[in-house]
Amino acid sequence: MDFTEKYPLGSRPSIHFLPYLIFISYIVSLIGAFTTVELLHRRVSGTGWRSWVQLLACSVSFGLVAIWCMHFVGNRAIVLGDGEEEIQLYYNSTFTAVSAILPIVVIFLGFSVADRFYRGSRGSSTRHAALLICGVLSGAAVTEMHYLGNQGTTNYRLKPSWEFIVGAASIAVVACVISFGLFFHWSGHWMNNIWRRFIVACVLAVAVSGMHWTASAGTTYELKGYHNGPGQEKNINLIIAVCLCLGACSVCFALGFLKQLHQRKLKDRAQHVVLAVATFDGEGRILVNQAGLLPCQTITRQFIQKTFDDDFSTSHLVFQWIFRISRYWGGIIDLIPAMREHLHSTGHFQVHSPVIRSASQAGSPPGPEDISIGYSATFRQLFCVAAHDIAKSLDTRLQDLGSLYEDVLTTGTLLTQTPWKDTHGTKNIVAANVANISGDIEAGIANPILFGKGQLLVLTRKVATEESNRLQNAGYRFAHLDQISDPLARSMQVSRDDLYRLVGRLQSFCERETRVPTQGIYLTSFLLQPSPSMKGLDVIVPRNAPDQLPMVKLTSNGLAPAQVKILSYFNGLTLDGCMVRIDQLSGLSARDDIFLEKFRHTIHELLKTVNEPALRRATFSSQQLDITPVTTRQNDAITATVFAFCGIKEVNDRSLQSNDMQYVPLSFFQCFQRTYPGCPDHAIFAQKNHREFSTIFSSFEIDTPTSSADFGRKWPTLWSFVKSPSTSEITVNNDSSSERGLVKIGKCASIDSNNNNSSHPFGIMVSQDITISEDHKGGSQLELSELGVRSEASVADREQQTMADKLMTITTSFHGRR
Template identity: 60%
Template sequence: MPSDIAAKYPIGSKPAISFVPYLIFCSYLVSLIGAFTTVELLNRRVSGSGWRSWVQVAGCAVSFGLVAIWCMHFVGNRAIVLGDGEQEIQLYYSLTYTTVSAVLPVVVIFIGLLVADRFYKGSKRPMTRFASLLMCGVCAGAAVTEMHYLGNNGTTNYHLHLSWPHIVGAAGIAVGACLLSFSLFFHWSQHWMNNIWRRIVVAFFLALAVSGMHWTAAAGTWYEIRGYHVGPGRERNINLIISLCLCLSACVVCFLLGFLKQRQRRLLKDRAQQVVLAVATFDAEGRLLVSQSGLMPCQTITQQFHQRTFDDDFNTSHPVFQWIFRVSRNWSGILDLIPSMREHLQMTGYLQANSPTHGGNERVSSSDDDDTSYSATFRELFCVTAHEIAKTLDTSLPNLGCLYEEVLTTGTLLNRILWQSSYGSKTILAADVATSTRDIEAGIISPILFGKGQMLVLTKQVDTDEANRLQNLGYGFASIDQVSDQLARSLQISRNDLEDLVSRLHSFSRRKACIPEIGTYIASFLIQPSPAMKGLEVIVPRATPDRLPMVKLSDEELDSRQMSIIASFNGLSLEDCLLRTSQRTGTMSVDGDFLKKFRNKIFDLLRDCPEQTLRRAIFSARQLDVTHGMTGQQESRQATVFAFCGIREIYIQSLQGVTLKTIPLSFFQAYLRSYPGCPDHAILAQKNHREFSSLQQVPSITKPPATHPSNKWLRRLGANRLPSVDMTSRADSCSEEGLVNGMGQTEMTTHPWGGIMVTSTQDVIIDETKDGFDMEMQDLGVKAEVGIAETEQQTMADKLMSIITGFRDPHATRALPKTLYYGSSRR
């Protein structure tokens, strides 16, 4: 050591302090990089009590404590120049103090972040949430303060003289700025408003907290020489080099997070053009379950649903959708088949082994592919995907929810722009094309949208305990206003469409099976051909599409006298029924009171279903059960119905009432087969076991014989569009067979899984006189049927269709023969 250094700076002296401006700026950048990395990691954390959440919070603590605080401290101290810059009197640090100062702030910040992450989102009490944020801010500010003074205390050649006002001011700046930063972050995160610009603001405040505290404390610190450094001056650069390396590592982490974010956006964009299964779970307050990114839990089923023909759309009239719709209401019938389905998909190449990604290596179907095989494959993909989502939510498949009643279209936002005017004056949208097209059923303008993707949604409403369990897994419940931007962007639909969709999903999740109460009803059964002549549609209430428009005639079943009065109107149009009741309600008798009540109920039915076709509909005196063989109900105590049956003209597609809508007749039949306790659940489960068990016996997708090209045309001309079955390998094994019943088709009425059914059969003989009809009921005894049920029973819709086909001219009235004979009406 030169002798002039000791003479110039004697022991106990306090050298002058100066600063390097560009290093001060660099120290703030280092702190900003560390703070931004911390915010990004914190934004991608998983809330809850699992080990994954702890690891992510620990990563946030390391990023903030080690990079934003520790690195900033030593880069900032490198900007402090003592004396005239001689190497012997500059700041040098002890390795022990340096190491401890790096570990201690990480531990303190980890505690603060863990408390805020656990209690701010997990508690609804304002005092608890405020206390958790206060503790987080105090811990972060204390970590910044103690790291600074602990690191400075490790200087080997100086005694430090501190100013208490500066200490208090520096600690106040650190605690206040950290409290403000984390309060903004958790508040925005709670409301799913934490976009990139808001996170940058939080990072700026955090960096300001660290830098502001550091330089406030540095302004109140004086250094008293207690020794001189002997050796090369390169040692003081070690901490600087380590700090810069850690800073570069944080930059790499930020780059990777940005890359993953862009990749996630591309995946979401691609997913909006695929067939996706999503889960819409609502809590008691009507809030939607979303992930930390504000998205619904979802997975891709397949890249695209393979259509057999150009006009074969995957919608509610498709047998595959109806199969899925019914299975989602009885998951227990398919649950034990999931492992074998997964093995079959892996064997055929539709699913990679040990991978949750579906449809990645999906085969391209050709005209020679077996339609039945692809139908089974798609249904397997749906079941496996639903099982994967259930495992993600840590729940069982039966608790996942029921399928929503529509196939939703996604990817419409980017396809609204059809073309641009050649003069560049106006961009024409698809909504502009459809401004003249009004959806009279809904009373709103319905724009034409060209979507690319399709989404199936499982819906459910959960109680408070289940909601808390899902929140502990890292999910959260948000109102649509909070997550509409993220959801609309991921689905590539407009925000208005999204809000309407979530509202419909919420209403559907609260809807219970609409099983009418015990009594006698009068219903309207109006059908019409679909616009593309692809089948028949039935008019149902918009709020309860699983039942017909009906009004209650009586709280109990009708007696024999009332049945005879009802039978007198058989075959008459509704207008004729009103005319006849007006002529016969003048007498003051029991019959007159019943006719008056019958007439009033007809007017109530017209009010609920204000269709002109209903006035021409033909009344059927055949008494039908609304449900068929439901478990737990006595047959004599079920709700029964009499119906007015009619067919609307094909050129009239709009409905008169906004409370009504049309759905495919086959889908309405699927509704009737999906009631809780319906025996058709067991029959479908039996078919599924037979079908999917046989699929495991074939090594690859079976192709139909090439020597029968006419089978393809037979399949296309089928009344119910049911795919053909390879009789050589899977005879009568497809679950789509019998899923949609044809008009007037007679099916077995035996119990599922075998057994004995005892039916009391009665004949109804009706004799028409001038005063009305007299009904005589003859008991034909008891009939026993023994066997294994392989065919589902007829629903009320099937029987009503047979009634319509029984009328030669449903739009005209005609005189009935004197004597009408009806078989058993409630079998």
């Protein structure tokens, strides 16, 4: 029988379906949906072009692969009649193209609304409304694509049922709302792991497939013509759909590969020296990127130590340098471009290293020949450049990036925690615990950093509401630690307990206020303890204020001359001796007895505060010392004064009786006292940095054995910084030891003023003959224009003596008498 007689025009051929193609159509939709969810998960939130491109890619993945491809693969499962080629479904190319483009546009609008909901800190009603709009638009895109694609059928008149249209659209909208609601909820709480994203993709695929087959079940096909061309034309859309599906699979594999690469980089970064920024808002939440990680930058793979016991810690001069510079970025900020050029030219810095991710290629460790020419200067330049890169990524000023935390944190410890069981098999012990238990037997302390793989320097700050909103609009988010503890602990390779303690210390440090006494007379203790292996001295300070000595107020006002004379009677006596002398001097006069009793009471309060037996053997100094002055808003100097009990503990006695006290390296404590706001040492410190680094940059150009042509070809960036300055004899300090002075240099060249007149944010004007070498035997001309606070200073000017310096002099003088 001829097929025209079997299927006359206007007839409705029978319909049956191919089950395997139905299943394949769902798999196609699942692939597109999973690709969409992965792209959404890895997108950058914000208003920049990159965010819009990523949202467009998500829209193309969902609209073109998950919906369009599924539609035509699913329709290929529909077999009309007995499968004759002339009466199967064929499509108009115009309708087919439009049906592919229109859902992409609608979904892009929905994703744009959801993106604003996702990154905005708005009320719940607004966020729920935005989520509902996203789900409705996505469901509408699925529905309109199906019916618009069916309208492109060339040889059939499709007649859908309104009941099935409403049911199919409802399935699409509800499933889309549920899936995107789950995605944004889990993503907002950093619980969006791959299994949860797979669940979201499955629900999205159900939305597309469920709508498609519900609509197909309610559609009748009325024949209006016969196909006269080759039968293979019905497979064109199927072939296109398969190709697009394979492309989506490739994207998924690429995303998985990038994820694994990123995880390896995170583990690798945890073994490097890394600079991170911990920014807290008013609610105590911490700033993280979309992956739940701190903004960070690798400084170098490893801090090169000259000797085995040359630990990079708070007692290290390099750490103290960066600690000071983080409190006065204005003293170095104009040198950072030159530092970057210098690092590029010397091969210590890679141009294309990432800013916010694990820049594992930045600053590879130098060899022994590099250490001999000044590794400490190289490390300090790497630190400044890394901080500047993070500031640019946060779109903030370097001066507002924060202050360096007062310790070097250890990361990567989780990699070496090998579990063992004790002899009874009841308790797990890890390698880090063994390190804490055993420690350094001779020194009597543990050294857990030996088991750590990396070191973390953290800049901390607390921001107001306006700044926190700006950072969130830039694509970052503030989160409670409970929300991001898992990804953050994995990236740092530390346990969650260690992470909680670390972040708690950072937040306390960020919120700590300088407790400098405003006025009055105080008693203080200055107790020193020789550090392990006799590498220096430590000072006992309060745990909650390591930048201050423990103090107790004696009087609120100044002392009368008679009272100063009374205190002079106690000079050189131990604390116990002072108590005896108070009893001996009692009965002089009623006024003196009141003062002596107040002195006795203050000593007892100091004993309660410090609670160290060594304090009773400490020697009293009647020399009245000014506490570090602080300038108020009215520019009135605060000049509270102290009298101190000075002493040195026994070498082997490192225990502390009070949990409220701790040891701090004396050199670091002195560094604390040079970093308060308005300190005049900032300007002198900036002057030294300019002189040192200008000498390094100049010496590098002159010492490079290349012609000018080769120089411009190999180091074009450095050539743009230094233009053949006329120089006198230049000698660079070898700086082979990181314990040597950070600003010692031999003789310095005369720097061209045109190359140094970039806008310096601080301002000391040095325009006189100055001596550079420490022995003051050599000199040369050096001009540095506008380096700080409008004043004049020479290199001979020294940083002011801190109270700790004066107390150290007193302590050594007392100790020398014994």
